[in-house]
Amino acid sequence: MARALNPALRRTLWRLLGALGVWAALGTPAAAGDTRAGDTRTGDTHAGEWRSWCGDPGSGASLGWHFYCDRQEERREAEPPSAPLDPHSSERTTTATERILELRRALEEARAEAILDPTPAKIAAYLELQRAALQRAAVFSDAFRRTVWASPELDYTLKRPVGALAKQVWSDERREARDAALARLGERYGLIYLGHAGCAGCKVFGPLLRAFAMRHGLDVLAVSLTGEALEGWPEAVPDNGRAVRLGLGNAPVPALVLFDTATKRVLPVGFGVMAEDEMAERIYALTALEPGHDY
Incomplete structure (x- = not known):
């Protein structure tokens, strides 16, 4: 059939067939738009914003050779480089x-x-691990004492010595201050002793209190809860409600209290048998020292 055709016609047919082949190889503009719309280019996985003039995605609308319905590339701001990891940051x-x-x-x-x-x-x-822990403790203990040596304001042993010689000096000074305070005690305070004849502790404490009062020149009002004479205090006066008025109605005996003539308050010194040094120390602390002074 091709032999019977006119040579001019045959050349025209060959040209048309060639154009159709090129057309099929390149694809239609709509197909090109669809392919770009799907953004299937190799290596590009970033989905941008759909261009406003292309209509709905996937509609297949063709706008000609000079318009492409691909996704608009988003601007990517350069991210600052991340700081290198520091192996010691966790510490x-x-x-x-x-x-x-x-x-x-x-x-x-x-x-x-x-x-x-x-x-x-x-x-x-x-x-x-135990050796390492002990070494840490030893270093801390040594640094601690060196700091105390160099910082007298932090050295508690200057206030309450622990060494034998320094403690003796502190005790002598304390005793002198205590005796001076006891000598001035009668200027403001009075001592009241409560007991009764059948109290075993009163039989021991009464004579101790008498000797203590005489040594320091103290006036003591001895009150007998039973109205009978007390050991070491034959001049004891009957109670007659004094203990109740002092707030000591149910207090155990022997009892020794201070009465503050300035504030009209009762300061208990102690209950039960006490030695002379213990009585002197308590009276001195209650009348001459502020709370927390010795600590």
């Missing part, structure tokens, strides 16, 4: 208390493992 964010607890847990865990499975390796691991 800075961990508090000292948490680190101490971690060390303590590690030591306890190593000890538990050594107890449950006492192999040489586990016992050695526990001993190594």
